[in-house]
Amino acid sequence: MFENLRLAFRGIWTHKLRSFLTMLGIIIGIAAIIAIVSTIEGTNQQIKENLIGSGSNAVDIAIFQGEWEYEFEWSGIPEGVSVISDETIKEIKDLKEVKNVSRYNKRNVFGNVFYKDKNLTTGFIKGVEPDYFETANFSALKGRLFTKDDEKKFRRVCVVDESIMEELFNNENPIGEIIEVDDTPYTIVGVVASRSTFEPVINTIEDYALYHQDDSGTIYIPHADWAISYCFDEPENIMVQAKSTDDMTAAGKKATDILNKKIHPEDETLEYKSKDLLEQAMKLQQLTKSTNSMLIWIAAISLLVGGIGVMNIMLVSVTERTSEIGLKKAIGARKSKVMWQFLTEAAVLTSLGGFLGVASGIGLARIISIVAGTPVAISWPAAIVAVIFSTVIGVVFGIIPSHQAANLNPIDALRSN
């Protein structure tokens, strides 16, 4: 085997230019595939990051009325939908895809929030359990988050996000200030920010429409205080943190099923739904994949052409080296030895083409990225498969020339000298 490899490399080195030109078809084919796959991967990662952020793995599950999130301030408490019990939370927490679960109430702001003479016109008010921030991957930017003591003692404290800090306090430190939420005063104890911030990459108008999110601010009050400002029996939503990004869809679906089994609403259009961004991302990814699979097929045709080129050159090589083959057979090389030698040469030739193709493909992808502004993610599994595939091409297209070499009559072969 090593001897065959040595001879193959020597043969390629002896005919450098010819070998390179033979490899060119494979190089172009593999480079095209790697560049396309890298661009697809890059676009997919971008879609995923744009939609779900990086690493929070949080799935928001809320009550929907048909296609729209249920609005308590207009519709009141729905019949047949109770608050979520501790047992239900435990049941969801026990799911193998779930890391953490936290309940929260939510209402829209309709001019019912004041700071001195300033009135907040839009935004959300959420009544959250102490572990909500951990679950949703938020951290304190200023001050502190809620403690169990806040909950236990019904402290009228609140946490605001950066958007509120900007709108009501002109980005001044709001800690210690008092805001009024539906006539109840709350002291601000902290400002939160998403732990892993992400900026959606917007390349087109479509991207903007897709990724632009409601950046209205949110005021968080302790879950226990919800009944002070609103209703004690108001059904909650939940925030589920999946163990990994890939678990998000399953975690969301299973948790939603559990919640929906517990409710018996009069209005049959009411149900819990997960705002599964991962699923949405995957649908979009599927779209980019199917568009680009056409390009991969075209690149594959170039590989086929490259393979035929290899076969052609190997046939020439067999003709050129007839006397060498004759000698080898005369001095005792079995047919299989001769066959393996030529197969190895073809496979080494195309494998080298594969390696060079991967390198060129990575370079090409980077150039496309710079020129077209599309993101690129090098797919190493694809690169490995490409090299293996190019080796297979060498073996497949090397069979006919190798067979021809192995079956040469040694006398005729020697006579050809």
Added chain:
Amino acid sequence: MIVKLDNIFKTYGESGSEISVPALNDVSLSVAQGEYVAIMGPSGSGKSTLMNVIGCLDKPSSGSYFFENQDVLKLKDKQLSDLRLHSIGFVFQSFYLMNEETALENVALPLSYAGVPKKEREKRAAEALTKVGLAERIKFRPDQLSGGQKQRVAIARAIVNNPRVLLADEPTGALDQKSGAAIMELFQKLNDEGTTIIMITHDSNIASHAKKSYLIVDGKLLEGPSGQEVDE
């Protein structure tokens, strides 16, 4: 007998048809272990065909051939390859060396087919090259060697597997007189060490180095003069 051919016929083309060409005509030949035999004949007499048959590169149209009591005509392709690898060494007029390989690598080639490990291969190839007087040239490529030296490399390659028979087809045909004489000296040395040599040549001077010689004319093998007689 190490080589025993009986009533060998070899016809190219379909036997009996108009285009059939008889190359060997009822050839019988026995060569004992340690003999040094020359087969002489003009061009087209059938001597190369005879060498191909003896070297198991070609099969006769009829007759029988035993090599060390093995019926060669019953052997399969793989077995014939193994027989050539282990029992027969070939020396050709035009050397057939691989130009990209060093003398050592050329000589080691049959050993690699025999599955000998690399270190052992190199050791034995170096020994064979030393035996033919090329110890100083083992790293040289064929294009860096003279014709006589190339033929020595080819002889080293032929003897590296310790064959029972060395088959030489016009071994001095491409060499000047001095180099040719040196090759003949080397053959004599190998024969003295016990290697059976069958040499094909058209040159009676070269044939005179053999202890026994035959003439082949129009495919028929005739007993020739002994080496001494040829000299006289």
